[in-house]
Amino acid sequence: xxxxxxxxxLAVEVPGRTLLCDxxxxxxxxxxxxxLGANGAGKSTLLRVLSGCLEPDxxxxxxxxxxxxxxxxxxxxxxxxxVPQLRPPLLPLTVREIxxxxxxxxxxxxxxxxxxxxxxxxxxxxxxxxAHLGERDATTLSGGELQRxxxxxxxxxxxxxxxxxxxxxxxxARHQLELLRLFDDLVAEGRTVLxxxxxxxxxAELGGEAMLxxxxxxxxxxxxxxxxxxxxxxxxxxxxxxxxxxxWRFRLG
Numbered sequence: 001x002x003x004x005x006x007x008x009x010l011a012v013e014v015p016g017r018t019l020l021c022d023x024x025x026x027x028x029x030x031x032x033x034x035x036l037g038a039n040g041a042g043k044s045t046l047l048r049v050l051s052g053c054l055e056p057d058x059x060x061x062x063x064x065x066x067x068x069x070x071x072x073x074x075x076x077x078x079x080x081x082x083v084p085q086l087r088p089p090l091l092p093l094t095v096r097e098i099x100x101x102x103x104x105x106x107x108x109x110x111x112x113x114x115x116x117x118x119x120x121x122x123x124x125x126x127x128x129x130x131a132h133l134g135e136r137d138a139t140t141l142s143g144g145e146l147q148r149x150x151x152x153x154x155x156x157x158x159x160x161x162x163x164x165x166x167x168x169x170x171x172x173a174r175h176q177l178e179l180l181r182l183f184d185d186l187v188a189e190g191r192t193v194l195x196x197x198x199x200x201x202x203x204a205e206l207g208g209e210a211m212l213x214x215x216x217x218x219x220x221x222x223x224x225x226x227x228x229x230x231x232x233x234x235x236x237x238x239x240x241x242x243x244x245x246x247x248w249r250f251r252l253g
Contacts, residue, residue, distance in 0.1 A: 004029045004161050004192055005050060005080075009059035012045055012216075019045045020056070021216045027161070027194055032183050034203045034224060035196040037213035038237055043196040044085065046213065047163050050194070051082035063161075077105035081159035083150050085166050086143055095141070095149050096134040099124055102156030124156035127182060129175065143170035151179070155186075162186070164195040180206065200237070204228055204248045212236060 003026035010023040020042050027033065027050075037043050048054035050061055052068050061068040063079060081102070102124065103117045113121070125131040128148040133141065138149060147170045154162055168176050183193050197203055203210065203224055210227040212220040214236035220227045227233060228241055228248075240251045 003027055003062075004064060005194075006062040006065075007046075007050060007059065008062070010046070010049055010056045010061070011058040012042075012049060012054065013057050018216050020049065023059070023216075023218050025211060025218060025221060027192060029160070030187060030190055030192055032187050032193045032195070032206075032208045034206075034208065034210045035194060035213065036200070036203065036210055036227065036233075036236075037196075040215075041213040041236065042216040043213055044165050045216075047082065047165050047194070047196060048084070051080060051163050052076055053082065053084075074105050077157065077159065079159055080161045080163065081154035081157045082163045083154050083165065083167060086147055086150075086170060092137050092139050094134065095130055095136050095138050096121065096125070098138055098149055099130075099152045099156050102153040102158075105157065120156050120158060124152040127155055128152035129178065144172060144175065147171060148175065148179075155182075160190065161192045162194070164193065166196055166198070168197060168199070200228060200241070200250060201248055204243070 005027040007023050007025050010020050011018070012020040023046060035043050035046070045054065049056050052061070055069065063071060063076065068076065100113065100121050103113060103120060106117065125134060128151050130145065130148050130152055133145060138146060141149065147167070151167060167179060171179065186193055208224055209222065210224040211218060212227050212232055214232065219232040219236065220230050225243065229243065233241055242249045
């Protein structure tokens with residue numbers, strides 16, 4: 001079976017620095033994959049390239065076997081949803097209006113929302129615990145509330161592939177756990193979640209797959225326990241990482 005998303009030799013460079021160097025990977029259908037790396041490793045840049053928001057200097061991204069760069073954005077949006085790190089809304093839109101934007105690839109810009117569209121929006125608001133904020137001006141929300149609103153928009157989009165940049169950022173402990181449960185539900189529904197995360201202990205406890213970036217290079221990819229216990233992780237995070245009787249230990253090297 002061909003992968004849902006594939007990167008081939010991706011490179012991104014800026015004056016004096018290489019952000020991504022020869023990244024090649026395959027993201028299969030279904031599953032939750034954690035994107036790991038220290039600050040500045042290139043996680044956000046890779047997600048932007050994989051989503052089509054940033055054109056690489058070299059290499060290509062394939063979505064369902066087709067070059068992403070040649071696909072209409074509306075067609076991409078029906079398959080792939082991307083949530084960047086928190087960006088405050090520039091316009092005074094309500095929470096419901098922002099979440100409704102997730103239906104544009106289905107309803108179109110100048111078409112009225114159908115009953116099915118409205119049901120998807122209501123469901124997404126409920127799943128991210130923001131239904132009670134539906135008529136609030138989004139510019140008045142806290143960072144954590146706004147994070148859940150943009151995640152709700154991605155859920156309403158009904159894309160089968162979600163690319164999420166630090167989705168736990170700004171969330172309290174309860175909403176972090178609820179979001180992780182939602183990830184499991186989405187995977188059970190057949191969706192794929194690729195998410196960047198800094199909390200190594202949390203990733204270790206969750207299990208699943210992981211990809212490790214170090215200074216713009218993909219240095220490990222596989223089951224999360226193997227990735228974290230690899231020499232590549234010790235180098236990337238400058239930590240001593242061990243697991244003894246199911247208990248993870250992270251110490252300064």
